[in-house]
Amino acid sequence: MTARTRWASPPARPGYRDRRPVRSPRSRLLAGVLAAAATASLLVGCEPGSADGSGEASTGGPGGCPSVRGRAQAAVVRAEQTDVPWNGPTTGPTATSGKTLVYVAQAMINPGVAGAAKGVREAARAIGWNVRVIDGGGTPAGIQAAMSEAVALRPSGIVIGGFDPGSTTRQVSRANAEGIPLIGWHAVATPGPSRRPELFTNVTTRVEDVADISAQWIIAHSDGRAGVVLITDASIPFAQHKSELIREELATCPGVRLLSYENIPIADASNRTRWEISTLLSRFRGRWTHSVAINDLYFADAAPAFRAAGRKGSGPPFNIGAGDGDPSAFQRIDSRQYQSATVPEPLTLQGWQIVDEFNRAFSGRPASGYVAPVHIATAENSRGATSWDPSGYQEAYRMIWGR
Structure with missing residues (x-):
């Protein structure tokens, strides 16, 4: 939708008499109300997932992208499975020595x-x-x-x-x-x-898979309607690439709005994150429903800001880490303290x-x-674990090495 053009009245000419009918104050008020209602209807039609054109996510009604949401939900169910058999190498050279x-x-x-x-x-x-x-x-x-x-x-x-x-x-x-x-x-x-x-x-892991599944978790968890903050570290090309892919996948669901794209270098996270989160909370308030960060550690630094603002540990915003899955992330997830999920690397x-x-x-x-393969860890499927460690690989590698 393009912005509405504001038309000015024609300039008065010498000897010109305006013959347009004069409206009463009541009729002008009624016409204004009808025009505002029509405009609001048009704005809502152009901004899926927005109630007022401001990007605020709606919490009622059906999701904003049924077909995308269906695919996302199926992908999340697969990624949350924990009984995944070892599908890595089972043959290779025996161990060399003295390295x-x-x-x-x-x-x-x-x-x-x-x-x-x-x-x-x-x-x-x-x-x-x-x-x-x-x-x-x-x-x-x-x-x-x-x-x-x-x-x-x-x-x-x-x-x-x-x-x-x-x-x-x-x-x-x-x-x-x-x-x-x-x-x-x-x-x-x-x-x-x-x-x-x-x-x-x-x-x-494939960065495309990690980026896609973290964005799909937000789409599925929000039922296709969310206001999202994305946190990255642009100084690391791998992380920057991942965050761009996340943004692209979020954009496949019109009901999901990217509220802010924050660049916080990991080396500065402990100093900057709390202040940045406080600023974002003041700016977006209830519109902010979900967050995704390229590394779980941002949510450790964000927790004090959420807590100071009176936000519950169980959300919103519901936070997912798109990478790593360190023990502290699992602890936050298990105790429902300002992180809902992670896409952990099997480190x-x-x-x-x-x-x-x-x-x-x-x-x-x-x-x-x-x-x-990618995996999503939540409080429901991690069962108190502090890492994602698939079974079978140690036995397989020891057998290959002859150890």
């Missing part, structure tokens, strides 16, 4: 990065290798220094833990030249081998996969090609 890995972390305060590092350490003990973790501290200078240190150590392999290899091109090129295999965890947008930058493989599993992929690289074998 040392360096895990370069974007920031160990990032629960996903730390969780994957924990999995690498655990798997390394199982296969008989050594691991060293170097924390980049979440800053470009810190990450570059950590990568320089890692390459200088001349390890058997280096893990790029949660940062863009493009920010350390000199160090990556040096590792490639020295024949040190690089494996990423959330280092580039897609799973599998990468040529530019040169990575043996990148371990991650420990991915740590074991990283070690298995290195073993394939050291043995001259190709990458496994395994990609873990």
